[in-house]
Amino acid sequence: MRHGLDLRIGPVAFRIGSAWPGPLDALAKLYAGYPTPEDGLCDFTVRLEPGKPWRRFVRPSVAIRGDYVLPDAVPMVLAHGLLAAEMGMNLQMALGQKSYLLLHAATVEKDGRALLMTGESGAGKSTLAALLGERGWRLLGDEFALLDLVSGALHPFPRAVSLKNGAIAVLEAEVEAARFGPRLEGTPKGAIRHLRPNADALARMDEPARPALILFPRFGAAAAVRGVGQAEVFVRLTQASTNYVALGRRGFDGLTGLVRKVPALAIDYPDAETAIGLVEDFRRELAA
Amino acid sequence: MAGARYIADPESAVAQVALDGLSVLFHAPSGTTHVLAAPAPEILGVLREGPADAAELLRRLRARFELGSEAGEEAIRARLDELETAGLVRRA
Amino acid sequence: MNGGSDEEGTGGSGREPAGGGFAPSRRAVLVIGAAAASTVITVRPALAQTAGSVLNCEIPIPQPAAGGSYIAPDGTLVAPGTQGAAPPLGRPLRGEEVKALLRSGTVPAGVDPTSAQAYAHYIRRLQAGMSGFTCYASLQMPR
Numbered sequence: 001m002r003h004g005l006d007l008r009i010g011p012v013a014f015r016i017g018s019a020w021p022g023p024l025d026a027l028a029k030l031y032a033g034y035p036t037p038e039d040g041l042c043d044f045t046v047r048l049e050p051g052k053p054w055r056r057f058v059r060p061s062v063a064i065r066g067d068y069v070l071p072d073a074v075p076m077v078l079a080h081g082l083l084a085a086e087m088g089m090n091l092q093m094a095l096g097q098k099s100y101l102l103l104h105a106a107t108v109e110k111d112g113r114a115l116l117m118t119g120e121s122g123a124g125k126s127t128l129a130a131l132l133g134e135r136g137w138r139l140l141g142d143e144f145a146l147l148d149l150v151s152g153a154l155h156p157f158p159r160a161v162s163l164k165n166g167a168i169a170v171l172e173a174e175v176e177a178a179r180f181g182p183r184l185e186g187t188p189k190g191a192i193r194h195l196r197p198n199a200d201a202l203a204r205m206d207e208p209a210r211p212a213l214i215l216f217p218r219f220g221a222a223a224a225v226r227g228v229g230q231a232e233v234f235v236r237l238t239q240a241s242t243n244y245v246a247l248g249r250r251g252f253d254g255l256t257g258l259v260r261k262v263p264a265l266a267i268d269y270p271d272a273e274t275a276i277g278l279v280e281d282f283r284r285e286l287a288a
Numbered sequence: 289m290a291g292a293r294y295i296a297d298p299e300s301a302v303a304q305v306a307l308d309g310l311s312v313l314f315h316a317p318s319g320t321t322h323v324l325a326a327p328a329p330e331i332l333g334v335l336r337e338g339p340a341d342a343a344e345l346l347r348r349l350r351a352r353f354e355l356g357s358e359a360g361e362e363a364i365r366a367r368l369d370e371l372e373t374a375g376l377v378r379r380a
Numbered sequence: 381m382n383g384g385s386d387e388e389g390t391g392g393s394g395r396e397p398a399g400g401g402f403a404p405s406r407r408a409v410l411v412i413g414a415a416a417a418s419t420v421i422t423v424r425p426a427l428a429q430t431a432g433s434v435l436n437c438e439i440p441i442p443q444p445a446a447g448g449s450y451i452a453p454d455g456t457l458v459a460p461g462t463q464g465a466a467p468p469l470g471r472p473l474r475g476e477e478v479k480a481l482l483r484s485g486t487v488p489a490g491v492d493p494t495s496a497q498a499y500a501h502y503i504r505r506l507q508a509g510m511s512g513f514t515c516y517a518s519l520q521m522p523r
Contacts, residue, residue, distance in 0.1 A: 072437040072515040188476065230307035231323055238321065238423045245319070249303060252314035252321055256305040321423040327412050328419040353410035366415035374420045 001047060006037050010146065010157040010205050011100075012093070013037030016085055018048040019056055023081025030082065030160050030181040030194055033202055044068075044096055046088035051075035064088045068095035080184055083192060086162065093144055094242040100146035100155060101247060101254045104240045107140035107154055108132045113212035113286055114154050115279065116145055116262075118240045124219045127167040128275050130195055134174050135276065139201045140209060149247070149254040152261065153208035158201045160194040168193045170272065212286050214264040217275060221268035225278065228264040291342050291361075293380040294368055296335040302376075304329065318375050331367050332376060339380040342368060438472035439512035441499050455501025466495035475515055478503060 001017030005024045008014075015037075018024045046066040050056040061075035062084045068091055076084045093102060105118035106129035115137075117125045126142040133139035140156040148155060160181065163171055168183065168191060181194035214233060228236075237255055238244045244251045265282070269275035303314040311329040313322050324332075327349070334340075334348035342364040349355060349364075371377040413419070442449055442457055449457040450465035458465050473481070473488055480486035482503065487496045506513045 070437065070514050072439070072512055074438050188474070229309075231310040231312065234307055234312055235323060235421075235423060244321075248319050249314055249316060252303055252312075256307070256312060259307060260305070323421045323423065325417075325419040327410055330410055349410060349412075352407065354407045355410055355412060359412035363412045363415045363417075366417070367419060370418065370420040374422050376420070 001049075006040065006042060007031055008035045008037045009089075009159055010141075011155055012044070012097075012157065013042040014044050014046060014089055014092070015042040016046045016048070016088070018081070018085070019050055020048070020060065020062075020078060020081060022078065023048055023062070023085050026082040026181060027085050030196055032196070033199070035205075044089070044092035046085060046092060048081060048084055048088065064091065066092055068092050070095075076187075080187055082181055082194070083184055083187055086160065086194065089159065090143060097146075097243055098246065099149075101149055101251055102241055102243050103145040103147060103237060104143070104242070105145040106142040107145045107156075107209075108137040109140055109154075109209040110137045110283060111287060112210060113283070114140065114209035115213050115215060115282075116154070116211055117215045117217055118145075118237065119216045119218065122219075123217050124167070124269075124272070124275070125217060126161055126163065127170060127272060128217065128279075130161045130163065130167075130171050131174070131272055131276060132279065133161075133197060133201060134171075138204060138209075139197045147211075147254055147258060148208065149250045151208070152211070152254070152257050154211050155208050156201070156205045158197040158205050160196050163193050163195055165190045171195055211258060211262045213282055214258075214262050215279075215282075216264070216266040218266065218268050220270065222270055223274050223278065224268040226266050228266050230259050230264075233264040234259045291365070292368075293339045293341045293344075294335060294372070294377045295339045295380050296332050296371075296377045299336060313376070315376060320375065322374050322376065328367055328371060331364065332371065335377060437475045437515035439475075439478055439503060439506075439515050440472040441469040441502055441512075443511035445511065451495075451498045451502050453498050453501070455498060455503070455505045457502075466492070466498040469495075469499060472512075473499070473503075478516070 001019065003018045003021050003024045005016045005028055006013065007016065016024065016027060044067050046064070048062045049065050051061045051063040055061045060078035062078055062081050063075045064073055064084050064087055066088055070091060103116070103118060105116050106125040108115050108129050117128060119125065129139055129142045139158055140154060141158050142161045143159055144157050146155040146157050175195060179196040183191060183193045185191050216228060216236065234255060237259065244255065267275065267278055269278065297317060301316050305312050311324040313324055315322065330349060330353065331345060334345055334352065337348060340348065342361040345364050346359065346361055368377060442451060446457050448460050448468060450460050450462050450467055452458045452462065452465045469491065477488040481488060481496065481500050487493045491499070503516055506516045
């Protein structure tokens with residue numbers, strides 16, 4: 001491939017190749033300060049290629065390819081090349097990760113206790129995690145939680161946070177411009193802007209954390225908190241995992257271990273500040 | 289006349305964990321995970337003692353547990369159907 | 381808050397082991413329940429919601445290999461022009477549209493409402509190897 005970039009994010013190393021320089025320039029800028037893979041060894045490859053040969057030049061469109069592909073994926077316009085690279089990395093993790101149990105969740109940590117937030121897309125997990133990351137919590141990741149199948153710890157995987165639509169302005173008000181990627185309009189999910197985690201999150205990306213609370217946040221209703229039974233948590237987490245089935249017995253042991261040791265709550269919240277208040281309440285209770 | 293007899297895989301073929309009143313079970317031969325509510329795990333447990341039909345299973349359960357007077361073979365057969373569909377038991 | 385439990389073994393009834401040679405002083409109660417109850421749920425994860433942030437996908441209705449077949453109300457393919465069947469859709473449906481259609485019956489833009497159900501059933505019948513199947517699987521629709 002004409003252009004390439006190697007990136008290490010937590011325990012996972014990616015090689016991203018591209019037929020065009022633009023997406024990789026944007027990616028390198030967004031991931032400024034991230035380590036390069038040791039000895040140049042990469043776990044996964046992502047390739048941004050023209051959907052058809054002439055699409056390299058004529059109305060350029062980016063097909064997401066790599067070690068793992070999804071055949072029905074629709075190519076994206078070159079202007080969204082950065083997004084295509086991010087989606088490509090997600091795809092490799094979703095289909096290829098075998099060393100950790102992957103959960104679709106946002107994870108933050110404070111005082112050695114990690115909070116795992118999971119649930120439907122659009123529930124605001126990424127936004128909450130990003131905000132907590134600016135309020136004294138360490139962001140481990142907003143897309144994937146990596147559960148160590150032996151130790152039960154969560155490994156950081158601090159990709160750039162994917163902020164959508166209204167959430168973009170919320171974080172722009174709190175974070176300096178240099179940590180943002182370009183604002184992308186007209187994506188399948190609306191407007192998207194990526195946010196690099198702060199220096200603390202990057203410096204400590206090799207430091208795992210012990211899960212202390214599982215949270216199922218739901219946006220929209222008046223503040224409410226309820227407990228969630230372990231069997232329900234277990235089933236919901238299998239639905240939030242892309243590799244639970246592939247991991248077989250190890251996945252079962254890892255997930256039952258997590259569910260038996262870590263309490264779970266479902267919260268409804270009308271706005272981010274309320275949710276953050278609830279999270280701080282839980283943190284104080286756990287510390288007591 | 290005796291009904292259909294069933295067999296369950298031995299304990300070594302499954303991993304089972306209690307989660308607040310339910311059982312989650314990993315069935316190694318198929319790689320599938322199931323969530324079981326009473327009396328399904330208990331039926332599996334007594335079925336492991338040896339192949340049996342619904343009447344025999346009811347007898348084994350009565351020996352181990354306090355069953356209500358309404359407990360009948362029809363319910364046991366329904367549970368066996370479910371367990372068979374899930375691949376956790378098969379006909380002898 | 382719920383605490384984690386350390387119990388191993390079968391769930392629900394909790395019993396004491398029967399000693400050899402003497403009857404236990406108390407046996408645990410086991411409720412057999414009604415025949416109509418459901419006590420076994422098999423966990424079937426799909427490609428999982430992460431794929432939603434992975435992939436912008438489309439489902440053609442029907443797949444190109446169907447060659448102009450119409451779609452019967454139950455989602456099966458029938459000869460073009462069959463009475464009561466829906467014509468092929470002029471454009472593929474996007475993942476988000478399919479999700480809304482299958483979840484809450486929302487008719488996609490520009491789609492004839494009387495055909496929408498047939499299209500929904502067609503999608504639900506997609507098998508591995510058919511165009512659009514991985515998109516459908518990635519939407520994490522329970523089967």
